[in-house]
Amino acid sequence: MVSTALLSAIVFALQVFSASALRLPDIARSTAAASNLVRAPVSKKIKQENLKGVATHDQSRARALVQRVSGGKFKGDSQVVGVEIANLATTYIAAVDVGSPPTTFFLIVDTGSSNTWVGATEPFTETETTVPLNASVGVTYGSGFFEGHQVLDLVALGGPLNIENQSIGVAEIQQGFDGLDGIIGIGPVGLTAGTVDGQDTVPTVTDNLFSAGIIPDPVVSVFFAPTNSTFDVNGELVFGGIDTGAFTGDLTVVPVTNTFPASEFFGIDISVNFKGTTILTSSGIVDTGTTLLLLASDAFAAYQRATGAVQDRNTGLLRLTRQQFASLPPLNFVIGGTTFSLSADGQRWPQQLNTAIGGSTNFVYLIVSSLGSPSGSGFDFVLGQFFLERFFSVFDSSGFVGLAPTVFTNATVNN
Template identity: 70%
Template sequence: MCVTYPAIHLRAIGLIGNQISVFLIVDTGSSNTWVGATTPFEETGTTTPTGDEVFVQYGSGFFFGDEVIDTVDFGGPLVIPQQSIGTAVFSDGFQGVDGIVGIGPTGLTAGTVDNEGTIPTVTDNLFALGIIPDPVVSVFFAPTNDTFDVNGELVFGGIDPGAFTGDLIVFPLTTTFPSSEFFGVDASFVQSGATILDSAGIVDTGTTLVLLADDAFESYLATTGAVIDNNVGLFTVTPDQFATLPTLEVILSGVTFPLTPDAQRLPAQLVPAFGGDPDLVYLIVSNIGSDSGSGFDFVLGQFFLERFYSVFDSRGGGAVAFAPTVFTNAVVNN
């Protein structure tokens, strides 16, 4: 049986042990599940300490703490009675959430917990317990102008055919390291007919923006005329520049997934929450911090996934799949 779970900007609400309600990032770019970033973890009658320490480094933060075995309950049948989870002693970069539900490839947990090889993910355990038929998670969520809008769903174990409008196309994972360690794909990025990047990168629900290798992003800037707003950390264009902003095409195995101009902008209603200038248009495309050629040259984050249904398949060698939705070409962010 596939199980559908409502999502708030790819955040999940669950219970740890028999009393602790937590608000967690759902992250395909990592695989450890942990709590304690905001609400300190307290052992209950269901907690079994392992005596091992855990440390995970992320692109925008880290956590260090103790690994325990405990019950994880996301509601309905999504109950794992013995999930290995981290309990943070110290963390940085996770304001406003309690931690992460890591649903990336299991191999990403290697070396994160003392005296352990890899740690089964929540997807692994839901499949092993027979709660879901396959180790697959699919994601749908709509563009939103509200920071706490219930705007999507996770489906554990399969897909929701009613959430997309066209063909669901499956792509193999890249063999290029280090993107091959993640849900990584090979893709080209084309703007105004010119290829600005042709490389490997990852698909990541835990990243907000679409990130490009620095040299590719310089080409993007040259076309858009965007400049940085240092107070916000995002690049901006004027309304006149936005009126001529070209579509950014993401091409996988010859299939084009277009990021329209509207898909490249931060929703206008969210600009004040970011401390931005309401007279400017803020873009959701930015630079990754290194030039292309590293094998990790782009990240397709949340704003890309708002426009396409996505599937993360851990069977065999792994795969990802995308399909258009009613929001692929919609104008919703003005």
């Protein structure tokens, strides 16, 4: 159960903005915010007991994502073949009310999936707004799986964001989500294909908010500030547009890549440069459900050689001496012609969490890790939470991704 203090700490606080409605590419060229924007706080939950497996979790998640869109499906009590389960280490959660009278669920905010489901910890209770669909649902993630039944119900995200007859899953069995209630999936709707019996796809919360005219555009923007404390309210979701006050400089907007399988997600094309050398030019995804920054194994090997880091057996992460870290240059990502530089501090695992991953306070560990497969697959990187804590991000369901620097892009917070 979640404490009353936590409830009050992360309950939705909403603010509505006014201006003209614009598509994401137009927003990037405008100084005006979109109309009817609604902001909701997001909290970071750190499960220190699982941090030792953070690299394993992220690799498992990446394999599960690829397998899902490549034909792997969840049926009965089976799981995606070849994908091990690793417990969640760090997550972003938001409070969501379901039903009338409502039950508040604390759900993982996930751009890498699109099903919304509840009941992993806090039980789901049918109310007068619940409509059973007599259909089973199941989704497998790198961090676990759930299986249950599908219902229509009232879903309230705060303020005007009330969705009648939102299709959601209710967990009957689950693995890997202890202490959490489920997921609010804000990825592309195509990721719901094959998850609910008898339905081709399931409209996402973003889709339904847009189709009902509650938000002017099918857009969710995300702002995370770096934090190493669990349950810190360190970010916000904005439904329907962008908050121009959340970033500095220009918003760079790129179309979702055409390269499969990254094209099934919020995938983009980038070039990665380190010490003046291009180590990767390929397609991959931006993902709130991944903790680290993952690179294809050959690009990762090039990065490791250039840094002089060694693979630490205890943590599974790259390790540097303090002297080596003092001369670590930025890791650069060229996206849509704009260079996004991840500073040395941005590449660093938070020092105060070194022992939680089985490391030593005498070394510096890096958040760049291997994807576990070579480049050329069409899914060659994942820009996870540590990247998103340095850059403002926008996810447009019509097929665009936006990124911009923030006041935290070059901040020193991990020492």
